[in-house]
Amino acid sequence: MDMNEIPPGALAGRAGEGAILHQRGSTSSPRTDSYSVSHSVRPEPVEGLSPTGAQRRPGFFALLKEDLACVFGRDPAARSAIEVLTTYPGLHALLAHRISHGLWRRGRRYPARLVSFLARMLTNIDIHPGARIGRRFFIDHGAGVVIGETAEIGDDVTLYHGVTLGGTTWNKGKRHPTLGNGVVAGAGAKILGAITVADNARVGANSVVVKDVPAGRTVVGIPGRLVGERSAPAVGVGAAGMAINLDHHLIPDPVGKAMHCLLERIDALEGEVRVLRGQPAPAASVGCVSCAAGELCCEEHRG
Secondary structure, eight states: OOGGGSOHHHHHHHHHHHHHHHHHHHHHSOOOOTTSTTOOOOOOOOTTBOTTSOSBOOOHHHHHHHHHHHHHHHOTTOOOHHHHHHHOHHHHHHHHHHHHHHHHHTTOHHHHHHHHHHHHHHHSOEEOTTOEEOSSOEESSOTTOEEOTTOEEOSSOEEOTTOEEEOSOSSSSOOSOEEOTTOEEOTTOEEESSOEEOTTOEEOTTOEEOSOBOTTEEEETTTTEEEEEOOSOOSEEOTTSOEEOOOTTOOOOHHHHHHHHHHHHHHHHHHHHHHHHTOOOOOOOSSOSSOSOGGGSOGGGOO
8 A cells, every 4th residue: 555545544543552552551560669568579670781781790700700809809818719719608698699689680589588598507697689789799707797688788898797787667668778889887887777878988896877877977886976087098999999998997986085075175164263263273294184094094085
């Protein structure tokens, strides 16, 4: 049939049908959430492809090579590749998680949980298969680390033993923390709830973090408190050029600093009282001038 013989309304009608079908397809198949009550599978980008499909994610062995390199970069006790491959539980847990997460994303929930359970028995590290973990992730020692279902971890992140990325609610949905790139969490740290620890932040050992942490900041204490800008120089650089600072022991004490400021203020007020009373200034003391704590006083608080 010649194009000139097609009735004018036919193409418009077919175009309308196509638009209606497209609209129905977009409304009848809404994006579902894997954490909903029905536990339906959440559609995710195809593993290995960027949103444009142009850049491919490294394969399993390429990621393993990166993992080995980051272990040697962050653990001076690592001596050989065979030693790391056979004796590092953090690496074993990460490899098992990649398998279980792949099963989880494909809707095979029980096999994913079974792989995760077996890995926990082997490594004493509990990573839910639904957790999303970036590249060059390192768990030092690993004993007692717990990572919840909706946790998200960026690239070049380091966790020490006893770290928990836990939830604070029984409701479905996002309930575990998000860690940005280059985050370091010290031993025993608890990061709880759907909060964000931004890029290059540090969490002190045994801290309990329940609020967002800005980029480049350090948080310590129970509950966690910000203690200042991150100014310590980096001791390593990740494969992506990101600075990695493992000096998580060089963290100020906010309570001790507050006490020191109070002692200084009391000393200043006592000096003003002596002036008002006409009393002479006390003789210079070689020891601590703030209090009688003696050797229990920190060096930075001594006169």
